[in-house]
Amino acid sequence: MASLREIKSRINSTKKTKQTTKAMQMVAASKQRRALAKAQAYQPYMEKIQEVVGSIATGDTDISHPMMENREVKKTGYVVITSDQGLAGGYNASLIRDLTKKLKERHKSTDEYTIIMVGKIGRDNARRLGLPVSEVVTELSDSPSFDEIKTITRKAIGMFENEEIDELYMWYNHFVSAIRQDVTENKLLPLTDLAENLGESASATPSYEYEPNEAVILEGLLPQYGESLIYGALLDAKAAEFGARMTAMSAASDNADNLVGELTLVYNRARQAAITQEINEIVSGANAAN
């Protein structure tokens, strides 16, 4: 059995760990609230842009735009959103696992796809697994502004426009609730099923005049729409990240509690044994003296 002092120091260090995890849990909780508020503030913009895109897409079926057209897929792009920091349970691990599985199914070689990676954990994993990464973005703030992520969105949409990639998928953790995140894959480009997807929201809106005309408006609006989809996913992923971290840290705090309880039991038992032994020694010493 370990000495009393050793047990005591283990109890103390576990308590300190628990203080840290507890603090991280609270920080994650408040950041999550902020991330959710941000996602909510973003909703009206997203809805409006969907409404306008939808009404143009459904209004005139003749309209065409490179971003709406299927072309032969030679190379696929993936936007993968991970976190900069670990300590978030299975948040990154499950995303990377599902992604690599899908990549193996879908592609024969690494020449067939490229990844735009958000987050340090994803970057390090991609390096370890030898995945082709064309762009890395790290150290986004906890509630990123639209300006901050412009580099990613421009890059992703630009690659499609320049025909470097022929379709674009997005991988991220969708925020379901504070304790649940689902790995999600979204097909971003081309926007082929725009009319069906957005038709419903658009049907209630009046038919617009377009100034100067639909084509010019789509030209400007579709890239913005694509960018806003990525931004929306990023806000979603951020909320999910803090949720995952909160859950992981609360589990860690609970574990620390259990461990301290067990160790205290061991400590008391050891202390009692030491006392009993001491009494035994004194009694037997006294007996011998008599």
Place this chain on the structure above:
Amino acid sequence: MKTINVSVVTPDGSVYENDVQMISARTEVGEIGVLPGHIPLVTPLIIGTVRLKRDGGEDQISVSGGFMEVRPDKVTILAQSAERPEDIDVNRANESKSRAEERLRNDNDVDQKRAKASLKRAETRLQVAGK
């Protein structure tokens, strides 16, 4: 006098919401004025100032990269960024103005377009802020 409801929405939330008498904004094909009862219209806006005339005054908002959706009773301006005068950081705008001017002087074709847009944004902000 009749009024029309205007809201300016950016990805970071709503910036402005009010009932006004007239909106004037700058589109790619020129300045447009919208009065209550306008036919439904969608048009892209260029970087510039949106002026909103209301009872006893006028509000100004600097807008960059956006669209205006007009309905008879409601106008929505969607912009990647939009600021009211009191929200504009004059120092930052000044800095980005001089940075853009610097870049325009260094003849580099790649950056010309971006530098020009950035200069335009900074100038609009300064104008709206009244400095």
